[in-house]
Amino acid sequence: MNADAGAGAAGARAAARLDDDLGWRLAVAGRLIRTWADARLAEQGIGAQGLALLLWLAEERALTQVELARRQRVEGPSVCRMVDRLERDGLVERRPHPLDRRATEVHLTPAGADVAERGRAAVDALVSEVFAPLDADERLTLAALLGRVIDAGSDR
Numbered sequence: 001m002n003a004d005a006g007a008g009a010a011g012a013r014a015a016a017r018l019d020d021d022l023g024w025r026l027a028v029a030g031r032l033i034r035t036w037a038d039a040r041l042a043e044q045g046i047g048a049q050g051l052a053l054l055l056w057l058a059e060e061r062a063l064t065q066v067e068l069a070r071r072q073r074v075e076g077p078s079v080c081r082m083v084d085r086l087e088r089d090g091l092v093e094r095r096p097h098p099l100d101r102r103a104t105e106v107h108l109t110p111a112g113a114d115v116a117e118r119g120r121a122a123v124d125a126l127v128s129e130v131f132a133p134l135d136a137d138e139r140l141t142l143a144a145l146l147g148r149v150i151d152a153g154s155d156r
Contacts, residue, residue, distance in 0.1 A: 033126070033130060034048050036126055036130070037051075037122075037123055037126055040122045040123070040125075040126055041119055041122060041123070044115050044118055044119055044122075045089065045115075046086075046089075046091075046115055046119060048123075049072070049074075049082060050082055050085065050086055050091075051115075051116065051119040051120075051123065052072060053068055053072065053079070053082055053083070053086065053092075053106075054086070054091060054092070054108060054112050054113075054115060054116035054119065055116055055119075055120060056068060056071050056072070057092065057106060057107065057108040057112070057116070058108055058113060058116045058117075061107075062095070062105040062106060062107045063105065063106055064097065064103050064104065064105055064106070065079050065080060065083060065104065065106060066103070068083070068106060073150075073154065083106055086112065090109055090111050090112075091108070091109055091111055091112030091115055092106050092107060092108055092109060092112050093106075093107050093109055094106055094107075095107055
């Protein structure tokens with residue numbers, strides 16, 4: 001066997017192993033779903049991360065940026081930039097925290113609630129398409145397993 005053939009065979013074995021790697025598969029699936037979600041949400045002028053922030057706010061009356069960062073599992077400056085863009089677009093507003101004058105709460109505006117509702121519908125349709133190959137029990141199992149991985153990773 002010549003050196004080029006050996007290198008090609010080793011490369012094919014490495015690629016096969018990578019294709020079977022759970023971490024790689026999760027990363028690719030996440031990237032694909034986020035890309036598809038961003039494309040569907042573009043007409044509403046928002047991306048998947050911004051929509052997630054709006055949906056957290058739709059579930060609660062108001063949240064601090066620190067709490068939003070914790071729930072989004074991102075750093076505070078990332079949430080600050082997201083809130084800046086959403087506030088600029090009239091989807092959220094900052095208000096002083098009623099009990100802690102050092103903190104600021106983020107509130108959903110009526111326009112933000114509308115975008116959250118339409119965005120949720122778009123993402124729900126995408127999720128139905130993406131996970132169509134799985135039956136209901138498989139979807140529940142996958143969600144539960146991913147939830148455990150996410151929860152375990154949040155402790156790091």
